[in-house]
Amino acid sequence: MTVRINEHGWTPLDGALPKTLEADKVYVIPIRTATQTAERGKPEIYYTDNVRHLPKAARAKGLPLEFSQPEGERHYLQEFSIDPEMWSLGLAMLTMASDWLILTVSLFISQRADNQGWTNDEAHELPLRVYVAETETGRDIEIEGSGTDVIEALKVLQAEAKKRKKGQ
Amino acid sequence: MTDRRGQQFKMLILQWGPIPPSGGPHRDRYLDHFGRASLQTAEDEYDEVVRFLGTDAAHMPALDFDLVENDDRARRAIQRQKRAEWLAFQSTIHTELLDEIEPHIRKSVSAAMDALNYLEDHPLREAAHGAIHRAAFVKRGLFGCPITSRDDGEYWTDCPINISHVRMGFSAGLVSDFECSICGKLVEDCDHEMREYYPKVADRDSEGKCTICNETECDHRAGETVLVEAWASARNVKANEVSMVARPRYPLARMVEKSFDLGRAGEDPRVRDAARRGVLNCDGDLGPCKGFNEMSDWDVKSASSSGEDEAEEIDLL
Numbered sequence: 001m002t003v004r005i006n007e008h009g010w011t012p013l014d015g016a017l018p019k020t021l022e023a024d025k026v027y028v029i030p031i032r033t034a035t036q037t038a039e040r041g042k043p044e045i046y047y048t049d050n051v052r053h054l055p056k057a058a059r060a061k062g063l064p065l066e067f068s069q070p071e072g073e074r075h076y077l078q079e080f081s082i083d084p085e086m087w088s089l090g091l092a093m094l095t096m097a098s099d100w101l102i103l104t105v106s107l108f109i110s111q112r113a114d115n116q117g118w119t120n121d122e123a124h125e126l127p128l129r130v131y132v133a134e135t136e137t138g139r140d141i142e143i144e145g146s147g148t149d150v151i152e153a154l155k156v157l158q159a160e161a162k163k164r165k166k167g168q
Numbered sequence: 169m170t171d172r173r174g175q176q177f178k179m180l181i182l183q184w185g186p187i188p189p190s191g192g193p194h195r196d197r198y199l200d201h202f203g204r205a206s207l208q209t210a211e212d213e214y215d216e217v218v219r220f221l222g223t224d225a226a227h228m229p230a231l232d233f234d235l236v237e238n239d240d241r242a243r244r245a246i247q248r249q250k251r252a253e254w255l256a257f258q259s260t261i262h263t264e265l266l267d268e269i270e271p272h273i274r275k276s277v278s279a280a281m282d283a284l285n286y287l288e289d290h291p292l293r294e295a296a297h298g299a300i301h302r303a304a305f306v307k308r309g310l311f312g313c314p315i316t317s318r319d320d321g322e323y324w325t326d327c328p329i330n331i332s333h334v335r336m337g338f339s340a341g342l343v344s345d346f347e348c349s350i351c352g353k354l355v356e357d358c359d360h361e362m363r364e365y366y367p368k369v370a371d372r373d374s375e376g377k378c379t380i381c382n383e384t385e386c387d388h389r390a391g392e393t394v395l396v397e398a399w400a401s402a403r404n405v406k407a408n409e410v411s412m413v414a415r416p417r418y419p420l421a422r423m424v425e426k427s428f429d430l431g432r433a434g435e436d437p438r439v440r441d442a443a444r445r446g447v448l449n450c451d452g453d454l455g456p457c458k459g460f461n462e463m464s465d466w467d468v469k470s471a472s473s474s475g476e477d478e479a480e481e482i483d484l485l
């Protein structure tokens with residue numbers, strides 16, 4: 001599988017980013033809107049149901065991962081067709097140089113393995129789409145490929161961000 | 169009836185209990201387990217019908233045709249032939265015996281339909297297909313397959329052949345919170361791992377229900393500590409939409425009844441009267457089908473054997 005990196009095809013939904021963003025944290029952001037509220041003004045934004053337990057699993061492992069939306073304002077969309085083969089994850093962070101980015105994506109893949117009965121290796125070969133909003137630079141990146149390829153691409157982007165940081 | 173409202177459905181959308189696995193090996197095992205169990209139930213119940221019939225079973229009309237026939241005339245000819253055979257056979261069976269048989273053959277039909285819904289992408293798919301035809305053939309032969317007329321002016325059918333051959337399911341889009349069964353917080357905000365066991369102190373809620381088992385009458389004593397499995401309980405469920413999908417997450421989230429277009433014949437008072445009295449029957453169960461409609465073109469009207477409704481039903485009268 002090859003990886004596709006798109007810097008111009010996606011922007012975070014209105015209101016999806018955290019109101020205040022801490023430098024050393026990664027935030028899970030909602031990537032879905034309701035289909036029926038368009039005429040009633042600002043559409044509601046939703047997390048997909050498969051990220052509901054992700055920050056909790058991260059907490060257990062000491063990862064600084066949080067929801068971008070505060071408690072009481074988070075809504076999860078559950079859809080009951082069989083699972084789309086492509087799982088999607090939206091993340092926001094100050095800089096892609098964050099050491100937690102790749103661990104977060106790896107944890108998301110592991111959760112899929114647990115939920116659906118795959119081995120970790122099998123889960124890494126399933127298609128994955130990760131949206132990353134880097135707030136420091138305003139770059140919004142969409143990465144799509146197998147889990148393994150997405151992680152490899154993130155490593156490259158992370159290395160670039162670290163280089164950029166050193167050059168500043 | 170000049171007011172045509174298009175095809176209407178009644179459907180099952182969600183079921184009580186745990187949510188079926190969404191995909192992967194867990195889902196494959198889930199479908200295999202429940203599919204085989206349903207197929208077994210369909211067979212057991214059918215065998216029970218044969219056992220009740222005893223020696224008469226040998227004279228029962230035979231399902232001796234290929235299950236799939238694309239030629240409409242050939243299909244219709246088989247239906248007519250089998251209907252005549254069943255009428256002759258049914259007249260030899262006592263009402264008391266029919267009463268004993270009925271729940272078993274209905275259960276067989278319904279279990280076979282469930283089996284297909286679980287096994288539609290499984291090597292046993294054709295076995296489930298055959299089980300539906302076999303059970304529906306007997307059910308129609310002995311008890312009919314009524315097309316009913318409702319106050320809304322529509323004719324409706326739950327014909328197992330018509331319904332099961334439209335390979336379409338339903339997916340609800342819900343927005344809901346999930347509460348931890350141990351601490352009552354939202355599952356994403358507490359630290360309990362779902363499916364793990366934790367000690368919990370038994371108590372009674374404001375409705376007098378036990379906080380351990382949710383029953384009003386049980387053996388749990390207030391103050392007693394019990395090891396309880398953590399699970400997520402849905403609350404504040406809001407329905408966003410319902411979609412037609414090829415493969416629903418709840419395998420049994422399917423159409424259960426659909427409107428039936430009789431064309432001009434449906435406007436005939438005699439036809440409507442027959443439908444109201446429960447004597448207007450569909451013959452789809454008595455012969456071959458046209459194969460499955462996989463809904464690849466989403467043409468609901470091309471569902472198996474529903475294309476020639478008018479001709480079929482005039483013949484029935």
